Amino acid sequence: MALTVPGGDKAAISALGWQAVFRTLTEEPGLAVERVFPDKLGLTDGTDPRTRESNSPLSSFPVIAWSITFEEDFLSLPRTLQAAGVPLLAAERPSLPLVMVGGPIAFLNPAPIAPFVDMFWVGEADDNFLRLFETLKQLVFDGKDKETILDAIKDMPGVYVPGRSKTPVKRVVSGRTGPLNDPAFSCFISGRAAFRDTLLLEVNRGCPYGCRFCAAGYIYRPPRHAKLDELKRIVEIADPPKVGLVGTALTDWPELLPFLKWLHGKKKKFSLSSMRADGITEELLVYLRERGIRTVTLALEGASERLRRMMSKKLDPKDFLNAVRLCARYGVNHLKLYLIAGWPGETDEDYEELTEFLAEIVRIRSKEPGGKKKQFMRITIGISSLVPKPFTPFQWAPMMDERSLTARMKQLTNMVKPYKGVTLQHDSPFQARLQGLLARGGEELAEFILLAAEHGGWKKALKRWDGDPAAFLDHERGEDEVFPWEVVDIGVKRDFLWKEWLKAKEAQVTPGCPGIECSKCRKCGMENV
Incomplete structure (x- = not known):
């Protein structure tokens, strides 16, 4: 399969989501994954798109998988397919390749690009993800046609085949309760990356605060923290010159300062993404300044x-x-x-x-x-x-x-x-x-x-x-208006989001998500995922 990441080398090597997918798939002996990095305009080098590993044309792969994070990258999809000589619309592709899309867009709102796409992966890369690709591999090797393949996978967990799957498709979550057992981290540490020579490391996924405008606080529920020992293990194996900590609420992680001190003891430089002001203590800031931040x-x-x-x-x-x-x-x-x-x-x-x-x-x-x-x-x-983003209380807002x-x-x-x-x-x-x-x-x-x-x-x-x-x-959207993104079920109840929108208009604050205790809360409906 070809794994296609828009934005060019510099941006792609600094993005974590697709690298977690790349690692998951390449560790399976029966799967061969090659990378393509078209730029934002959908071109690789002015010629037909080819993979980095074998310089093979994109059109020669039975599965072309896309990792799309930002809406503006939609443009890269038809342009790259056109440059590869692959028909742009799924209805115009009676045979392989299958065009697949994953990433945040797939479970935020897949509708605008659905006519180009044969199938979406809705959620995180868990065991169901691997089963999907093992199934695809067997169907392709058995010589099945495109229609047979899509009918065989259309109702697998996490799979959305436009026009075929039973909707809404539930978002797949890897380890819904407890710690974050599969934190994302960089496969590639490069001087060409936007974050030069840095191992990007996911400290937490999701956010407990539930800010009403922020999609990450809803589509990544429940919030989960990585284990300290697991992050140490990753750093020791990768042995990078620098570690960049990634997360929506870094200062909420109880092990943040101990981990930073451990990194310093290993002679590793580090950087942090944005922090909540109420999480900055004098001890933390003094230490950051001592380490040159x-x-x-x-x-x-x-x-x-x-x-x-x-x-x-x-x-x-x-x-x-x-x-x-x-x-x-x-x-x-x-x-x-x-x-x-x-x-x-x-x-x-x-x-x-x-x-x-x-x-x-x-x-x-x-x-x-x-x-x-x-x-x-x-x-x-x-x-x-x-x-105003889908699956937030502001989805009704103008x-x-x-x-x-x-x-x-x-x-x-x-x-x-x-x-x-x-x-x-x-x-x-x-x-x-x-x-x-x-x-x-x-x-x-x-x-x-x-x-x-x-x-x-x-x-x-x-x-x-x-x-x-x-x-x-x-x-302003009406209470009962049906949204195109509701072909996906992220696990948060629509009624909960509507009530939050009404509270927003009254400037009323709501408590945040309790995280691993969500099964005891049940206010937003996450127990149904």
Whole structure:
């Protein structure tokens, strides 16, 4: 089989999901996996796509499996198939190869690319995943035709064959309760990767806080932590120069500081993804600074306390300011802050509160001893536009229009101008709206994706497309509206998400997910997975 990862070498080698799949499959003696890394435009090197291992053409493999994480990578699918000489639409492929898609998109919303795809893998790579490929191997070796193969696998656990499988297809979870027994880690440590010479290591999967805008907090339920001994074993086998810890809630892992000290004892450099402000203790920050960590990233998300209650962020502003104080006191060179703009019902008053909050952050920076140094702590504020995602309470929410988002970004850019050493970066409202369209649409979007593939990209496709993005984005959805992504069952009850949406509109906070105790909670329906 060919395993295809869009984005090019640099991005692909720094992505963990497909590497976990690659490792799982290559450890099976009866399976041969070769890699293809088309760039974001769907091309490998300007010629027909070929594998890294044997330089074989992509079209020569009976199964072409795709790992897709981001909606914008949809464009790479038809373009790469076209470059390989493989018919783009599944209905136009009466014989092999089978085109398969896995990754977060497969259980977030597979509908927009379903017309291109023969089968989706819905969930994590567990024993069912291996059984699927053993079944495929036997069917291919027995000379079965495509129709027979799809009928044979259509109702296997975790398999969604558009138009054939019984829906909704339940997401497969590897070890639903207890620790994370199969943490993802890099197969390839490379100087060409976005994270150079780094072993990326998954510390936890999912998030216990249940922020209403965050798909990861719902599609990866229940949250699970890796075992300390297992992570040590992985590091000792790989023996990398540097370890990058990956997770949605690193500071919630009780073994974080002991593991960092163990890494230092092994003479391994390390880096951490963003941390919750309320998890940054003085002991942890002092240790990070002693080990040379210069940058700390904190997520504030909402401009005001009202907006943070709307999203159920569960973050005390005092804890956030205390984290800033510790960073300034102990000489952090660069503090990165992340916010999201474009919330339903947000007002200028919310951003007036943010202006005051930023002034307090700058005051703390100047007051602390570390802030008086000639090279005081730089602050970078990153702003992204809210994209209401499937399988979150915000799946019913409207998305802010492009003009309003652009005006908000301009307002925020002006907000930071008075402050020395404070910069602001924001995403493109157009790109955010595009992501929203691709995230929330159904199979009718395949036509739009084809137009983008054939006519030079998304902007040109929008001019040619008969559809209207506003129809997908600009209005609040009804309680009983059927969504195209509900061909998948992630395990969280729709009624639970609806109640959370009603609470969001009232800015009411809900307790987070209890994790391994979820079987005793049962409020969101995870016991049915």
